[in-house]
Amino acid sequence: MIDLADQVKSLVTIQEVAEHYGFHPNRAGYICCPFHHEKTASLKLYSGQRGFHCFGCGAGGSVIDFVMKVFDIPFRQAILRINADFALGLTWDKPDPAVRSAVLEARRREARRKAxxxxxxxxxxxxxxxxxxxxxxxxxxxxxxxxxxxxxxxxxxxxxxxxxxxxxxxxxxxxxxxxxxxxxxxxxxxxxxxxxxxxxxxxx
Ligand SMILES: [Zn+2]
Incomplete structure (x- = not known):
C-alpha cells in the first residue's frame, strides 16, 4: 500500500495531475485553490515530488492528497484513480518491475516529447x-x-x-x-x- 503510494508519487507530477483534472497553472506555477474561495491563484504546484501548498488556506500535500481533496475520496481510492487515469499499470499486490520500467520509460519519452x-x-x-x-x-x-x-x-x-x-x-x-x-x-x-x-x- 505504502509502496504503491510511493510509486504513484514517483510516476506522476502534481502539474500533470492538476492539468489532467482541469487546473491550469499560471507561468509561476500557481492555480486558483479549489479548497478555498479565491480570485487570485495562491496554490503553488511544486516540481518533482514536492506536491502542492496553498498560501491562502494552508492546504498541501502530495499528488495523492490533491486527488483525495479534489474528489473527496479516501487515500486508497485516490491511488486507484490516479493509477487508472494515468494508465500507470500498477498492481495492488506485487509491483511488477517490468511494468514499472515500461511505464517510467513511456513517461520519460512523453516528457522529452513535450520539451x-x-x-x-x-x-x-x-x-x-x-x-x-x-x-x-x-x-x-x-x-x-x-x-x-x-x-x-x-x-x-x-x-x-x-x-x-x-x-x-x-x-x-x-x-x-x-x-x-x-x-x-x-x-x-x-x-x-x-x-x-x-x-x-x-x-x-
Ligand atoms: Zn487554498
Whole structure:
C-alpha cells in the first residue's frame, strides 16, 4: 500500500495531475485553490515530488492528497484513480518491475516529447516574429517606379527579398517538424486506447 503510494508519487507530477483534472497553472506555477474561495491563484504546484501548498488556506500535500481533496475520496481510492487515469499499470499486490520500467520509460519519452515541442514552438514564435519584421521592411522600403528607374533600391529592401523566402522555408520546415512531434502523441494516444479523444478523421 505504502509502496504503491510511493510509486504513484514517483510516476506522476502534481502539474500533470492538476492539468489532467482541469487546473491550469499560471507561468509561476500557481492555480486558483479549489479548497478555498479565491480570485487570485495562491496554490503553488511544486516540481518533482514536492506536491502542492496553498498560501491562502494552508492546504498541501502530495499528488495523492490533491486527488483525495479534489474528489473527496479516501487515500486508497485516490491511488486507484490516479493509477487508472494515468494508465500507470500498477498492481495492488506485487509491483511488477517490468511494468514499472515500461511505464517510467513511456513517461520519460512523453516528457522529452513535450520539451521538444515547447522548444520547437518557441523557435517558431521567434522565426514568425522575424518573418513579420522583414515583411514590414519589404513593404516599407519597396522602391517606387522612379526609384527603380533611377536604380535606387534601399539595401534593407534587398536584404528583405532574400530573408523573406528563406524564413518562409524555415517556418515550413519547422511546422512540419512540429506536426510530426504532435502526431507522435496521437499515435501513442490511440494505442493506449481508453484515453483517446477521437482520431482527427484520418482514414487508414
Ligand atoms: Zn487554498
Amino acid at each position: 521538444k515541442l515547447e522548444q520547437l514552438e518557441e523557435k517558431h514564435r521567434e522565426l514568425a516574429a522575424e518573418h513579420c519584421y522583414w515583411w514590414e521592411v519589404l513593404k516599407y522600403f519597396s522602391p517606387t517606379r522612379e526609384e527603380w528607374e533611377a536604380g535606387y533600391i534601399h539595401p534593407l529592401y534587398v536584404e528583405a527579398t532574400k530573408k523573406q523566402p528563406y524564413l518562409e522555408y524555415l517556418l515550413d520546415e519547422l511546422e512540419e517538424e512540429i506536426a510530426e512531434v504532435k502526431a507522435d502523441r496521437g499515435r501513442k494516444g490511440s494505442t493506449a486506447g481508453k484515453h483517446s479523444t477521437g482520431s482527427p478523421g484520418q482514414t487508414a
